[in-house]
Amino acid sequence: MTGDGREWAGEFRDVSLRYHCRGKATLALEGVNLRVRRGEFVAIVGPSGCGKTTLLKLISGLLIPTAGEVVVGGRPVRGPLKAVGMAFQNPTLLPWRTTLGNVLLPLEIVEPHRSRYRKDRAEYRKSALRLLGSVGLDGFSDRHPWQLSGGMQQRASLCRALIHEPEILLLDEPFGALDAFTREELWLVLQDLWLARRCTVVLVTHDLREAIFLADTVYVMSRRPGRLASRAEVPFLRPRTLDVCFTPEFQELFIAIRREIGDVREVEKIGGQR
Amino acid sequence: MTSRGKFFDFALPALAVLGFFLVWEAVVAWFKLPRYVLPAPTTVWASLVKWRSEIWFHATQTLYTTLVGFGVAVGFGLGLGWLIGYSALVYKALYPVLIGFNSIPKVAIVPVLVIWFGIGTVPAVLTSFLISFFPIVVNVATGLATLEPELQDVLRSLGAGRLQMFRKVGLPRTLPYFFASMKVAVTLAFVGSVISETVASNRGVGYLMIAASSRFDVPLVFAGLLVIAALGVLLYAVFAVLEGRLTSWAYRR
Numbered sequence: 001m002t003g004d005g006r007e008w009a010g011e012f013r014d015v016s017l018r019y020h021c022r023g024k025a026t027l028a029l030e031g032v033n034l035r036v037r038r039g040e041f042v043a044i045v046g047p048s049g050c051g052k053t054t055l056l057k058l059i060s061g062l063l064i065p066t067a068g069e070v071v072v073g074g075r076p077v078r079g080p081l082k083a084v085g086m087a088f089q090n091p092t093l094l095p096w097r098t099t100l101g102n103v104l105l106p107l108e109i110v111e112p113h114r115s116r117y118r119k120d121r122a123e124y125r126k127s128a129l130r131l132l133g134s135v136g137l138d139g140f141s142d143r144h145p146w147q148l149s150g151g152m153q154q155r156a157s158l159c160r161a162l163i164h165e166p167e168i169l170l171l172d173e174p175f176g177a178l179d180a181f182t183r184e185e186l187w188l189v190l191q192d193l194w195l196a197r198r199c200t201v202v203l204v205t206h207d208l209r210e211a212i213f214l215a216d217t218v219y220v221m222s223r224r225p226g227r228l229a230s231r232a233e234v235p236f237l238r239p240r241t242l243d244v245c246f247t248p249e250f251q252e253l254f255i256a257i258r259r260e261i262g263d264v265r266e267v268e269k270i271g272g273q274r
Numbered sequence: 275m276t277s278r279g280k281f282f283d284f285a286l287p288a289l290a291v292l293g294f295f296l297v298w299e300a301v302v303a304w305f306k307l308p309r310y311v312l313p314a315p316t317t318v319w320a321s322l323v324k325w326r327s328e329i330w331f332h333a334t335q336t337l338y339t340t341l342v343g344f345g346v347a348v349g350f351g352l353g354l355g356w357l358i359g360y361s362a363l364v365y366k367a368l369y370p371v372l373i374g375f376n377s378i379p380k381v382a383i384v385p386v387l388v389i390w391f392g393i394g395t396v397p398a399v400l401t402s403f404l405i406s407f408f409p410i411v412v413n414v415a416t417g418l419a420t421l422e423p424e425l426q427d428v429l430r431s432l433g434a435g436r437l438q439m440f441r442k443v444g445l446p447r448t449l450p451y452f453f454a455s456m457k458v459a460v461t462l463a464f465v466g467s468v469i470s471e472t473v474a475s476n477r478g479v480g481y482l483m484i485a486a487s488s489r490f491d492v493p494l495v496f497a498g499l500l501v502i503a504a505l506g507v508l509l510y511a512v513f514a515v516l517e518g519r520l521t522s523w524a525y526r527r
Contacts, residue, residue: 060431061431062427062430062431080430080431080432080433081431081433082432082433084431086427086428086431088424088427088428090424092422092424092425092427092428094425094442094443094446095523095524096446096447096449096521096523096524105428105432105442106432108442109429109432109433109434109438109442110432110433144523144526146526160428164432170431
């Protein structure tokens with residue numbers, strides 16, 4: 001442990017999180033160690049309820065660990081960070097704002113944009129429109145969220161997460177509620193956005209194909225209390241096309257990781273019977 | 275909205291009002307009801323025209339006390355609703371008190387107000403305030419308390435402070451609730467003013483009606499009722515228009 005924060009965008013050092021719900025203490029995460037390189041695309045897969053979302057909230061500073069330390073950009077996290085962008089399973093767009101207004105929201109809050117916002121409004125509008133255009137939402141900037149389809153709302157939500165150019169992008173099952181076709185389309189959109197910016201991405205998902213297609217590194221998380229059970233590197237060159245999903249290498253990797261998830265369950269079952 | 279839609283927006287209510295008066299007129303004529311029991315709309319109208327300057331004098335007083343009382347209620351309701359909506363502690367502490375207070379018939383409070391402030395404008399303003407602040411408090415508090423945690427997470431993950439959360443999410447999200455309560459509260463405010471005027475005043479439509487009924491001038495009593503109803507509809511319409519302008523997103527228009 002060198003404490004050198006330059007190489008690593010984020011680091012979990014023996015992190016545990018316990019939360020209290022109706023007087024009952026639940027251990028959501030236990031002894032999680034994780035290092036994310038600057039510019040790395042990390043995916044964390046696991047069954048629902050294993051603490052994947054908790055992990056993201058720890059990185060963003062929405063939660064503070066019970067034990068251990070979360071380090072982002074060389075500094076321990078003690079409260080909500082400004083250098084992160086987040087997108088959730090629900091697009092969570094503000095219904096009273098237009099698509100453009102929603103995308104501009106972070107700029108009204110995050111410094112240094114906030115103090116410049118009034119002066120450079122036209123500039124910011126232009127860059128937001130450009131970003132919307134890059135995800136295929138030209139011509140929809142004046143619509144309200146309910147006038148957009150689920151896939152379009154999620155595209156807008158991605159734009160909102162990226163508009164303030166965060167160093168870390170946190171994605172909490174962003175495509176979980178979409179149909180298979182829209183989902184695959186958005187994988188490509190996300191890959192393009194990432195290739196253009198090369199920010200660090202932590203993607204949480206229960207879709208293993210999605211994880212392998214998008215990420216450089218895939219971590220498998222065990223059931224509660226969540227632990228990182230295994231790690232796999234994805235070798236495919238970028239930009240990846242959907243065809244890569246049908247190659248034998250992809251299938252092999254898929255099966256190997258799938259087996260890991262199965263093993264995690266087996267071990268738990270035996271442990272549970274003891 | 276289409277011009278056809280606009281036409282119906284105005285034509286349908288107008289037709290309904292006209293129909294109501296026609297049925298009323300017909301009932302009075304059919305049963306040959308004497309004017310001291312139920313005067314026909316035409317008789318009421320005649321009385322309205324005959325006493326127009328007196329009615330105007332009293333109506334402006336009622337409108338004045340109502341609006342002042344309502345204005346205070348909006349300010350107070352926003353403040354208290356904000357506290358209750360944001361703090362579970364304040365909610366727990368104050369809700370029973372508020373419910374208890376709202377259960378008291380306000381007409382029972384007027385005599386107390388008269389002892390404290392004498393008769394006239396002050397008790398009317400206060401009654402109008404007391405009767406109309408409750409729905410505003412409840413609605414503002416509900417709007418703030420039911421904020422989706424996901425929306426809050428979006429703002430918090432950007433590092434927004436409390437004030438920014440309120441400005442960017444809390445306030446706009448609460449506006450539809452606020453306007454819904456304004457429409458209820460403004461009609462209640464009229465009830466408050468008129469109640470107080472009938473008990474303890476020598477000005478206002480409430481006083482006019484009591485004075486008229488003591489002279490058995492029933493058409494004038496009904497004229498007073500119509501004036502109150504008209505004022506209520508007018509203020510309701512003002513807030514409905516404001517609501518449509520400011521919170522159209524909530525109705526997905």
